Amino acid sequence: MTFDETRTHVLRSPDLEAQRAFVRALLDQFVRIKTKSVIAIKPNLCAPLPAQTGATTELWLIEEVARWIRERRAKPVLVEAPSHIHDYDQVMDITGVRDVCKALDIEMVDSRVTTMALRPLKHDDADGRVYHVGMAALGADGIICLPKLKTHNRTEVSLGMKGLMGLLSWPDRHDFHRRGVNTDVVELYRRLRSRIKLTIIDGITAMEGHGPTSGKPVSMNVLIGGTDLVGVDAVGCHIMGFEPEDVDHIRLAHDQGLGDMKRRWEVHPAGTPLPVRPFERPRPDSGLRTKIITFPPLSAALRAVRFGVSGRTKPVLNPAVPGAVLTDEAAVCPTDAIELPNRIVYERCIGCGLCIEASTSKALIPESAGHKATRVLRELIKR
Numbered sequence: 001m002t003f004d005e006t007r008t009h010v011l012r013s014p015d016l017e018a019q020r021a022f023v024r025a026l027l028d029q030f031v032r033i034k035t036k037s038v039i040a041i042k043p044n045l046c047a048p049l050p051a052q053t054g055a056t057t058e059l060w061l062i063e064e065v066a067r068w069i070r071e072r073r074a075k076p077v078l079v080e081a082p083s084h085i086h087d088y089d090q091v092m093d094i095t096g097v098r099d100v101c102k103a104l105d106i107e108m109v110d111s112r113v114t115t116m117a118l119r120p121l122k123h124d125d126a127d128g129r130v131y132h133v134g135m136a137a138l139g140a141d142g143i144i145c146l147p148k149l150k151t152h153n154r155t156e157v158s159l160g161m162k163g164l165m166g167l168l169s170w171p172d173r174h175d176f177h178r179r180g181v182n183t184d185v186v187e188l189y190r191r192l193r194s195r196i197k198l199t200i201i202d203g204i205t206a207m208e209g210h211g212p213t214s215g216k217p218v219s220m221n222v223l224i225g226g227t228d229l230v231g232v233d234a235v236g237c238h239i240m241g242f243e244p245e246d247v248d249h250i251r252l253a254h255d256q257g258l259g260d261m262k263r264r265w266e267v268h269p270a271g272t273p274l275p276v277r278p279f280e281r282p283r284p285d286s287g288l289r290t291k292i293i294t295f296p297p298l299s300a301a302l303r304a305v306r307f308g309v310s311g312r313t314k315p316v317l318n319p320a321v322p323g324a325v326l327t328d329e330a331a332v333c334p335t336d337a338i339e340l341p342n343r344i345v346y347e348r349c350i351g352c353g354l355c356i357e358a359s360t361s362k363a364l365i366p367e368s369a370g371h372k373a374t375r376v377l378r379e380l381i382k383r
């Protein structure tokens with residue numbers, strides 16, 4: 001497979017071998033790395049939710065890229081951090097990323113912990129803001145981004161550019177949210193742009209609705225790849241039924257000449273139309289909650305009590321469907337938290353909502369606010 005370098009490339013296929021071949025072909029054509037170099041892999045691991053929820057990057061994709069780097073006798077390093085309130089270890093365990101990294105001997109680095117100053121570029125305003133970015137990413141010889149195809153409650157979409165926030169220190173994340181995200185995200189991309197070798201958006205299972213972590217999974221079987229991150233993000237927007245011009249950070253980046261949101265695309269296999277599906281939009285969100293929970297001392301306390309999982313809405317048995325057997329619901333549960341015929345083990349439940357989506361009989365429904373408050377309190381006391 002060879003690619004026209006002036007276009008963004010899209011694969012739509014449910015076949016894992018075709019997906020792997022597409023990823024390898026993109027890497028072969030677009031990424032040049034030297035022996036013994038260090039390449040940072042930047043997936044989206046924003047929350048303790050596995051890839052089938054639409055929130056985080058597929059494990060096989062991380063694995064494929066890491067193997068490709070190793071075959072070139074270079075060193076892959078996985079650099080990422082979940083959002084403010086999530087505990088790094090919990091996310092790596094629940095997503096399964098720790099097992100993949102262990103099996104392939106990939107170093108994992110929490111980008112929030114050891115950071116370096118990323119200063120304004122040469123010839124920029126000397127008073128420009130200084131960002132603090134994971135040292136493992138800044139010190140690497142290149143970055144390969146593997147973001148997710150999903151909606152976002154503050155920025156409409158979360159794709160390659162927005163995903164770069166996963167490289168920031170805790171205080172910088174808070175500051176980005178306080179200032180409104182878009183202009184900072186574009187500036188962050190501008191400073192990191194020369195280091196990003198390739199972006200491949202994982203749209204195998206995407207997320208619609210109230211993303212980036214509370215939306216609904218959508219099976220799309222799509223991968224979007226290219227070296228112009230703005231062009232790649234723009235195609236992601238089209239696929240989700242958004243106009244890139246309407247997404248502030250993408251339009252801003254385009255207007256600043258950081259990429260081309262009007263770049264043409266090519267869909268593989270040849271002749272396939274762009275797989276467009278209008279995604280459900282996120283609910284209106286003032287961002288107040290995010291501003292509060294990203295305040296560093298508060299987010300540190302929430303991480304310490306692992307509120308990121310406890311605080312999610314979990315399922316309860318629907319009293320209107322008595323005696324239900326939860327076979328379909330148990331089949332989709334990624335943590336074996338449903339025991340047949342109808343018991344939910346809350347200690348194992350991560351609140352991913354997959355069982356509620358799969359419950360066509362409505363035997364499982366989201367817990368009420370009162371049930372949630374009591375359960376969360378009980379879980380926090382236990383800890």
Ligand code: SF4
Binds near residue numbers: 332333337
């Ligand atoms: S019980 Fe439901 S919400 Fe909880 S982890 Fe399983 S599928 Fe997700």
